[in-house]
Amino acid sequence: MKTVPHSIESEKGVLGSVLLDSNVFSGVDLYSSDFYDRKNELLWESLSNMYKAGDVIDPLTIYQYLEKNNLMGRIGGQDYLIELQDAALISAHSQHYASEVKRTSDLRREISILEDGLRVAYDGKSSLTTTVQDLTGMELSLSSDSQELEIDELANNFIEDCAKGKVGHFGWWCNEWTRHLGKMSSDLMIFHAPRSTGKTAMMLQWIAASHQSGLRTPLASIEMLKKELAPRFIAHVGQVTTFTMRTRGHITNDEESRSREAVKNIKALNLCIRDKAMTIDDIILWATAEARNGIDAIFIDNLLSISDGGKQYQSKTIMYDDFIRKFRDLRDQLKIPIIILAHPNAEGQVAWSKDVENFADIILYMAEVPPTGADINGVRVEPIDGSGKHILAKFQKNRQGISPMASLRFYGGTQTFEHVRWEGN
Numbered sequence: 001m002k003t004v005p006h007s008i009e010s011e012k013g014v015l016g017s018v019l020l021d022s023n024v025f026s027g028v029d030l031y032s033s034d035f036y037d038r039k040n041e042l043l044w045e046s047l048s049n050m051y052k053a054g055d056v057i058d059p060l061t062i063y064q065y066l067e068k069n070n071l072m073g074r075i076g077g078q079d080y081l082i083e084l085q086d087a088a089l090i091s092a093h094s095q096h097y098a099s100e101v102k103r104t105s106d107l108r109r110e111i112s113i114l115e116d117g118l119r120v121a122y123d124g125k126s127s128l129t130t131t132v133q134d135l136t137g138m139e140l141s142l143s144s145d146s147q148e149l150e151i152d153e154l155a156n157n158f159i160e161d162c163a164k165g166k167v168g169h170f171g172w173w174c175n176e177w178t179r180h181l182g183k184m185s186s187d188l189m190i191f192h193a194p195r196s197t198g199k200t201a202m203m204l205q206w207i208a209a210s211h212q213s214g215l216r217t218p219l220a221s222i223e224m225l226k227k228e229l230a231p232r233f234i235a236h237v238g239q240v241t242t243f244t245m246r247t248r249g250h251i252t253n254d255e256e257s258r259s260r261e262a263v264k265n266i267k268a269l270n271l272c273i274r275d276k277a278m279t280i281d282d283i284i285l286w287a288t289a290e291a292r293n294g295i296d297a298i299f300i301d302n303l304l305s306i307s308d309g310g311k312q313y314q315s316k317t318i319m320y321d322d323f324i325r326k327f328r329d330l331r332d333q334l335k336i337p338i339i340i341l342a343h344p345n346a347e348g349q350v351a352w353s354k355d356v357e358n359f360a361d362i363i364l365y366m367a368e369v370p371p372t373g374a375d376i377n378g379v380r381v382e383p384i385d386g387s388g389k390h391i392l393a394k395f396q397k398n399r400q401g402i403s404p405m406a407s408l409r410f411y412g413g414t415q416t417f418e419h420v421r422w423e424g425n
Helices: 008-020 022-027 038-052 059-068 077-087 091-122 128-142 151-164 175-181 199-212 226-238 242-248 253-269 280-291 316-334 354-359
Strands: 188-192 219-221 298-301 338-342 362-368 374-376 379-381 389-398 405-411 416-423
Touching: 008 022, 008 038, 008 077, 008 091, 022 038, 022 091, 038 059, 059 077, 091 128, 128 280, 128 316, 175 416, 188 199, 188 316, 188 354, 199 226, 199 253, 199 298, 199 338, 199 416, 219 280, 226 242, 226 253, 242 253, 280 298, 280 316, 316 338, 316 354, 374 389, 379 405
Parallel strands: 188 338, 188 362, 219 298, 298 338
Antiparallel strands: 362 389, 374 379, 389 405, 405 416
């Protein structure tokens, strides 16, 4: 086996730079684990502890710290400290040394992930999903600031991100909801409703609106094929009743004109849809691959259609517990909203698993309101006037604390929702 990548000269260089000029430390982004040589790792950890404690960093204080913590012998003694200062000709080269230490450290991490995958494969199990996910997670972390920060630093970063518009990037399905609820950032959302309530139409309307805004929101359509989705998109984008077109036996000139114009607009949206049967591991691989091209959210239709992949879980509860945990990890990795459609149980809750409800950041439930209205959560919901089906959307959970109810009008023919009013506000 070849020796793993490392650069002792660069490790000595960056350590020597700090010994020559302690101000260098604040501008270098390294962990002790980035060092290959154990002596260098211990010394960098000591310097980090001194820096965090606000101690003066100079040859005398470093010597005292190492002696006090019985580390002097483990880092090579006083002679090694002198050797390190000689290794760094000038402290201004610290960034060059640090970048080389970081580069070789990242390569060792990559090798470790691949070696773990090989061990699993040699044991007769597939390591494809975990290996790809770990490598993608590593790639994404390298493209962002991955250094652990103190709470006050994170608080300042939050303020800066808000000022620059980096927090909250994904709007809801209509402008009124975005205005009232604020944009989503990296939420794991369960969107469920009984059949024929229009949740698929809501999802497609949301996807179309996102792409019209220049965003990219891939859809894993496990339940419906693209061939089935196409008429629904035409209905919404072209505002034409494709059900009548299909069942009447012929179409009018106006319907054909609207439909063909809708197809042009659909093509311009540059939608990204995968409509094959998928396991949870398939979804993770697909999502991480799509993330390389830049995505703003992911839609999955639907939770109950995801295959167990032949794993033969002991129960449905255990299976969906596993699914939602993996979705939570995927959300943390990609840092975008993941919106999963589902069917409720008889009590109007997410079926099978309590972990689905526990790990979800947002749970949105939709149900049809009878023509006489209804009393829901202690609020009287009066019927709405006009055409269309009266649908009530209520938040069963929202970690952000904003959980209103909204009356919507659903036009089934054109697969379009319209916000009518907020209830109980």
